[in-house]
Amino acid sequence: MSKICPNCGKELPDDARFCMDCGYTLDAQQSGGMLNSFPLPTIFIILIVAILVIGGAFILSSGFGDSNKSPEKVANDSHTVDLTITGVGGWDSDSGKKSYTLYTEAIFNSVPGDLKKYNIKTTYYDTKGSEIGHETETLENIYYDSDYALGFGFYTTYKLPDPDHVTVEIIKDGKVIDSYTEQIDKNKIDYLN
Incomplete structure (x- = not known):
């Protein structure tokens, strides 16, 4: 027998602890519902974007991003x-x-x-x-x-x-x-x- 996610309706394996589609924890009665307010894939996307933005800002502020200008002729x-x-x-x-x-x-x-x-x-x-x-x-x-x-x-x-x-x-x-x-x-x- 398989489980059904009460949040999105996706059919899941019997031993699933959370929905792999929306991130809803199946132990909702014990933990209070969703793992967090965002589905798991959305959290990973937010983390990746944040890392890219911070890394890009660091590169630009360090001057590494502009290879066309030599330091002497800036x-x-x-x-x-x-x-x-x-x-x-x-x-x-x-x-x-x-x-x-x-x-x-x-x-x-x-x-x-x-x-x-x-x-x-x-x-x-x-x-x-x-x-x-x-x-x-x-x-x-x-x-x-x-x-x-x-x-x-x-x-x-x-x-x-x-x-x-x-x-x-x-x-x-x-x-x-x-x-x-x-x-x-x-x-x-x-x-x-």
């Missing part, structure tokens, strides 16, 4: 630009009127997600601290993802400059938010050698 949430000036170079031109060009190279360690809101002002100074000249560009026009130094701040003049140091300013909404200064190695400037 578009950061603090809205800052971090760079290292690697040098200043220069050359002269004989085509037409003699001209002299200076440029700065830097490695960008991190950049903000929205490059359009930032400008880079590169200013060259002589040994007296007087400005030789400057160039202002948008970060969007300068930066691309590279492991190498990027050149920017190309300033051309017809008067022979004698540069001493360079200052690179990060500008957002018309305000300087960061500044980097580097002494110039004159051996890297062709027309001075």
Whole structure:
């Protein structure tokens, strides 16, 4: 003879202690009915979903989920630009009127997600601290993802400059938010050698 589940009507073996369909315990008189308010298969589904949600949240918060960004080039949430000036170079031109060009190279360690809101002002100074000249560009026009130094701040003049140091300013909404200064190695400037 077989048992019938009083909750769902499923036919069960004589020795069954609970319904394998709805989770109802057959010792209802002793235990008070259902094993819990949810059928057994539903409990397993809830547990699996909870584990997946918690595991996914952990992976995303740890940064393991984004394999496309290297730690050095992360578009950061603090809205800052971090760079290292690697040098200043220069050359002269004989085509037409003699001209002299200076440029700065830097490695960008991190950049903000929205490059359009930032400008880079590169200013060259002589040994007296007087400005030789400057160039202002948008970060969007300068930066691309590279492991190498990027050149920017190309300033051309017809008067022979004698540069001493360079200052690179990060500008957002018309305000300087960061500044980097580097002494110039004159051996890297062709027309001075």
